[in-house]
Amino acid sequence: MDKIAIYTNSSIISYIGATVNNVTVSIYDPEPSDRSAELAILRTLHWIFSSIIGVIVVVLGITGNTLSLIVWRKRSLQSSTGHYLTFLSFVDLIVLVLYFLIESLPQIEPLLRFSPNYGAFYSYVGYPCFHFAAMVSLWCMVGATFDRYIHVCCPSKAKLWCKKRKVYLILCLVSGICFFFTIPHFLTYVPNKESIYSFVFTEFGQSDTRNKYIFWVFCFFLMNLAWYPPVFMNLRMIRHLKTTKIPKSQAKLTRMLLYVSFASLLLLTLGCFPQCFLMFFKMDDIAIFQEAWSLTLLVVVIRSSVNTVFYTLFYDRFCRELKRVFGCLNDDVSEGDVPSHEESTP
Template identity: 25%
Template sequence: MEDFNKTFQFVILNLTTIVPSNADNRTYGLSKEFRMELNTFKFCMLGIIGNTLAVFGLLANTLSIIVLRHRKMRSSTAYYLVTLAIYDNVILVAMVVFFGLPALYESMEPSILESYHFNYSYAMPIVYPVSLAAQMASIYTCVAFTIERYIAVCHPLHAANTCTKSRAKKAMLLIFLWSILYNIPRYFHYRVDTKWVDEKNRTQAIAKETEFGSDTVFRQVYLIYFQLIFMFLIPFSILMILNSALIRALRHSHQQRQQMSNSAAREHNLTIMLVAVIVLFLVCQFPSIIDNILMASTERGQLVSNMHYNKFYVMCTFMVEINSATNFIMYCVFGKKFRMVFLHIFGCKKGQRTLQYRSTLYNTRTNGLRSCDMEVSLV
């Protein structure tokens, strides 16, 4: 048990692994040459590409919120996607604070980020738990709209009473409260100390674990078992099972596509878009699951002194950032209605005045079939 506890002494069991490098020294045991190689890799992946991706993601998620809040997009599903975009923006900000900018500093000498490097750990006790709450909320938001889509596609008779805007708002509120309450212990996990750096002739903020954060019960029960159950097993099992059912339903509906009505075709398109979002989520989050399993099953010293593992850890973080930044692309590629509303809002496509006719056929004694009750509408 003692070895088991040591294995988890420096483990950050969370999907995003959002934690400053000085709070989790993963480069322990690496030679100077390996450290330089790793810093260069982090500079490229998290510093250059990661920060660029974060800026794109923040802009894209903001555009998603604008489009999804349009009156033509208002639905229970749109409510879920708006909150998902908000949570993703919180995650991206945390990625920049704890990974992107520090990665730039490590490879820039002299660095314009020196003041930031010496002070960013002050954000640790607050931004760290907030970002983890946002990550948890984003996971369960994906679960919520997947359940709703499963009911709408596989049990359509229950959709009218279940897939409503009021129920979506209640679900989002419960997810928000649950994520905040669950992550309250995180606020007591770290504290910020300072140390004097002779080379720079100034103090540096250092995030360190508190006595509560280093407690054995807290680590084993909360950071290990609760994390595995509530962040991995429950949500990912639900997502994989329901997503498989949705994919089977999509294949079946594709065979009958010619017989679909317009409303059924729109539902089909929406389901494809949401399935694409969930598939992206599972693919991007899967490496982080492997990282946590490795940390749980392998002695810490063997991992943190291994260059391949350290690069894999950086890639896990980068994949989470990709997930938070690219949902907008999924909406544009797979969401026909989303594309149309986006083009309409930003003036990329002028609205066309088209006529839609609805007619009713009936029998007359003299002239056979005639039409009446014609409705004209402008779109």
């Protein structure tokens, strides 16, 4: 049967390639036009990023974060920093699962995008909750950096800011603020009952107001706010480690967190640059913008997957507890495993 192309202007998501009984269905924005070589390359990269590389990263990330969640809850690692990293592992698990559901799965099974149930899930749960979880993950990392900064550079204030209850309060406050800033994402899509596609933009979703909000609030304000303070605190901690003698266990935990924090900041930068470029120069071509957006999403899930590697490589106490999880070490807690009062403030 001849190739059949169906076009719609009601969705930002571009898609091509589903074949049913030798009929190829192609749905994309903007209006029907000859696809450029650039868009064809971006479609191929989108499929590779989402259905191959993305799935591999998700599987490894879910495994790593599950192990991290188990290990950071161990008695020998119970500290204020450990509470932040425990919550970070939990949130990163949510990021990875939602990425698979809203990005990888539709690329693996394209006809899923025509399911009404999937349209409702994507509009009200998948898309907004992914951005919410990614934002919480980013700011949880900022919180962990702040916690280490207090312990290393302002130890006299540790009892005020690093108590267990205060950590939980900060995490709840961060989650609430992140939810507030992601409310527009819950208003971006709506299930579609009038045409073949399962979800479409709302009036707000396709408005210039939403584009300005994403760029100025998300990309400019929140991302810069999550970038500059951690850089400042990390540089102060590096200087303090060189000039001041602190307990060895504190120094090891701080150095490990520095690796994690700098890696997070680097990946944040790599994800923001293409996003800002696209919003400046390609926002008028929605199809190209959406295909290239897959790279930014891949960077987000990589950031949510790599922390366990740094925990294992640069923090021997975490590595030791991880071996105990796999039965490679006995369960006896050595003297060096017991957290100090400074590390774990009740």
